[in-house]
Amino acid sequence: MSNLTLYRFTLSGHSHRAELFTSLLKLDVNMVDVALQDGAQKQTDFLKMNIFGQVPVLKNNDDIINDSNAILVYLAQKFDANRTWYPEDVTVQAHIQRWLSVAAGLVASGPCSARLVTVFGAELDHQNAINIAYTLFKTMDAYLQNREYLVGTQPTIADIANFSYIAHAPEGGVSLEQYPNILRWLNNVRKLDGFIAMPKTKAGLLA
Numbered sequence: 001m002s003n004l005t006l007y008r009f010t011l012s013g014h015s016h017r018a019e020l021f022t023s024l025l026k027l028d029v030n031m032v033d034v035a036l037q038d039g040a041q042k043q044t045d046f047l048k049m050n051i052f053g054q055v056p057v058l059k060n061n062d063d064i065i066n067d068s069n070a071i072l073v074y075l076a077q078k079f080d081a082n083r084t085w086y087p088e089d090v091t092v093q094a095h096i097q098r099w100l101s102v103a104a105g106l107v108a109s110g111p112c113s114a115r116l117v118t119v120f121g122a123e124l125d126h127q128n129a130i131n132i133a134y135t136l137f138k139t140m141d142a143y144l145q146n147r148e149y150l151v152g153t154q155p156t157i158a159d160i161a162n163f164s165y166i167a168h169a170p171e172g173g174v175s176l177e178q179y180p181n182i183l184r185w186l187n188n189v190r191k192l193d194g195f196i197a198m199p200k201t202k203a204g205l206l207a
């Protein structure tokens with residue numbers, strides 16, 4: 001049995017980015033579904049693992065890692081012997097960190113929040129989230145014009161951190177049709193050996 005356990009919610013893009021990376025690294029992981037709809041993430045035992053009461057959480061023996069981007073950094077350094085996903089070069093690491101910040105910032109307040117409204121009924125400003133998403137996508141599409149991946153010429157955890165919520169933006173009512181370079185980049189990620197998709201919901205533009 002594996003020592004790795006991932007506490008997740010299958011429709012959470014934050015969980016998916018962690019799960020996708022374990023799959024790309026071909027790691028054997030015990031998956032534990034956390035019933036967010038029942039508030040399981042706010043129960044005492046779960047709060048002992050993550051004071052913020054959120055998924056995903058990764059356990060590896062005595063290590064408990066919170067936050068999807070922290071999980072990506074941890075897994076890459078522990079289990080990617082070739083260090084292609086998070087190279088040791090500090091300049092490359094800084095470029096990757098920039099995109100992890102985009103995932104935790106504009107992606108969370110843009111396409112992720114728009115989808116929280118349409119899929120989960122969150123009381124957020126939907127139009128504001130849509131506007132943030134389109135502003136981000138315009139910038140990203142231009143940036144990706146001559147690029148296959150977000151940092152350098154090979155896939156890194158920067159791509160994994162940003163993939164899930166951008167791929168599922170239409171569920172939040174945000175169209176990707178005007179962004180051919182983003183669509184090409186998303187497909188580059190889908191083609192990676194070990195790729196697994198997040199389940200689709202019939203919401204937003206897919207309703």
Ligand SMILES: N[C@@H](CCC(=O)N[C@@H](CS)C(=O)NCC(=O)O)C(=O)O
Nearest residue numbers: 012013014053054055056067068069
């Ligand atoms: N910064 C955190 C955000 C995680 C997050 O927002 N998780 C959501 C699901 S996508 C959650 O657990 N929500 C339940 C809650 O906040 O009660 C990360 O990257 O892991």
